[in-house]
Amino acid sequence: MSDRILEEQGLVQRHTLVELTEHWAIAVSGIVLVFTGLFELPIAKRYYITDLPGMAWSGDFIFSLNLHYMASVIFIAASLFHVVYHGLLGEKGMLPKKGDLNESIQVIKSFFGKGEEPPFHKYLPEQRLAYIGMAFIIAGLILSGLVKTYKNLYAPDLSYPIVMLATWTHNVFFVLFILAFIAHMAAIIIKPNRPMVRGIFTGRVRLDYARHRHPLWMEEIADEGAATPARQLDLTDDEHQTADLSETDEEENNEPVSSAQEQEEKEPLS
C-alpha cells in the first residue's frame, strides 16, 4: 500500500510540502501584489485610506512600488519554480483533460442537486480548467510586469506601443486576477468542496472523502503500489501530533460529501 495513505489517521496525503510552499508563496505574495497594485492608483488619499492607522504608506507611490517589487520577487520565483519543478517531474495532474468542460458542467449541476457527480481524479475537472486559466492570467501579469519593470529602470523611453501594451495587459490581467481569486474563494465555500480546504493547510485530506469523491486518484495511488513516494511530506513528531489533534474535531472532519453518504462515511472513521 502507498505511503501516502495514512490508514490509522484516516487521512491521505494530497499535497507535498513543496506544493504547499508554492501555493502559499504565490497566494500571500499575490494578495500583497493586489493591494500594492491598487495603491499605484491614486485612490488611497482620495478615499481616506491613508488616514487609517498604519496605512499612511498607501499614499506613497514609491513605497508601494517597492513593496510591489518585493512581493513580485516571491510571486515570480515561486511561479517559475512551479512550472520548472512539476514540468521536469512530468506531473500533469492539474492540466486539463479531454472532456473537462462537459464534466465541469455536470459537476456544477450536481452542486444544485441535479444529477450525480462523476468520479474524480486528484483534481476536479473545473479545478484543472481553473488552473490553466489562473496560469494564463499569472503568466500575463508576470510578462507584462517584467516589461514594465525593465522600462522603469532601464528604458523610460521604450517604444510607446510596447509600454502601452505592457501597461494595459497588466491592468486588464490585474482585474482578471482579482476575479479569478474571488472565484477561487467561492469554490471552497461550496459544501462538497470543503473537505479539500484542510488539504491546502495541512497537505492531507480525509481518507473517506478521498475514497468517495476521488476514486480515480485513489486507484492511481494504489497503482503506485508499494513504491515509496519520492517527495513525501516530511512531518516532524510535533507536526504529527498537531495533525492528530486536528482529527478530534469530528464535526469538521465528518463534513458530509453528500447527506446521503454521511452515515455510510462515518462508519469506517470511528
Place this chain on the structure above:
Amino acid sequence: MSDKKNGISRRSFLKAAGGVTIAAGMGIPMPAHAKKPGAYATLIDLSLCDGCPHLDTPACVSSCRAKNIERIPGPVDPIPDPFPRGKIEDWSKDKDVVGRLTPYNWLFIQTAQVEQDGVKKTVHVPRRCMHCDNPACATICPFAANHKHATGAVVIDKDLCFGGAKCRTVCPWDIPQRQSGVGIYLDITPTLAGNGVMFKCDLCQDRLLQGKNPACVDACPQKAMLTGPREEIYKEAHRRAEEMNGSLYGEEENGGTSTLYVSPIPFDELNAAIEQGPGKPHLKPVTSKMAETAAFGNSVLLAPLVGLAAGIAAVKGASSKNRGEEKEKQENE
C-alpha cells in the same frame, strides 16, 4: 500625513525587510537613460534672459500659449463633484494667469532679486517641465498616459489621462497641473475615479519631430534658450558655466534631466530669492525618485532566474533522494 517622518520610517522598514532582495539587486548600477542619439536637451542661460521688460508677457510665455491654449479643452458645466473629497481644480476662468504654471500656462518666468559683488540685480528664470531622464511621472503612470519619448520629451496624452494627479505627486517640482471636468474620466467614472486631465509642457514634441525648435526657444529675442542634440547641449552648458564661473541646474537633479540651466548666481541663492508655492517650483537639489526603486526592481528582473534555478535544483535533489531511497530499499531486501 507627516511625509518626512513616514518617509524615514518607511525607508528603514524597506531596508530591514528587504535586506536579501536589496543585496541581490544592488550589484547592478542604474544605467544612463534617454541619452541615445536622437534625444534633445535644452540649455537655458540665465545670464541672457531679461524677462522681456518691453513686453506685457515674456515672448517665450506668449509663444507657448499661442501654440497650446487652443488645444486645451474647457470643462463641462457643471464639473462633476469628485467623490468623496469634492476637490475641483478649475482654471478655465483664469486662463489669463501667466505668473505661475496652470493647465493653460505651461511656462512662466520666476524672478529673483539677488546681489552679486555688491550689485543688486534681477535674475529671470523661465520655468517649465524639466523633461527628466527617468521621469517618475511617466514611468509610474498607471495608464501609460504619460510617456518619455525618444526625443527626450515627456508628454501627457490628454485623451488617456484620468487626472489622478499621481504625476504631480511624484514630480519633485509639482509641475503637472490639473484641469477638472475635462477628459476621458467623464465618460467612465465621472465622480468615483479620475478628476480631469493633467497638463504640462510637452517640449513641442510635434515640432521636434519635424526638426523644429520648441516654440519658446524660437520666440526668445535674447536667444537665452537653446535646444539641440543632448550631447552638444550638455557640452555647451558646461562651457558656458565654466566661462561665467557659474552653476548648472538640471544635470544631476532627479537623476538627470533634458533641461540645463546655466547661471552666474548659485542656484541656492536663486532658490532662496524666488517666490515658491503651488505652480511656482523651487530650485533645490533633487535626488532621483526612481533610483529609490532600483534595488528591488533589479531583484524583480532576476526573479525568473531564481525560480528557474531553484526548480532545477529541487528536481535534482528529489531524484537523488529518490535514488538513495531505492538503493536503501534494495539493500534492505
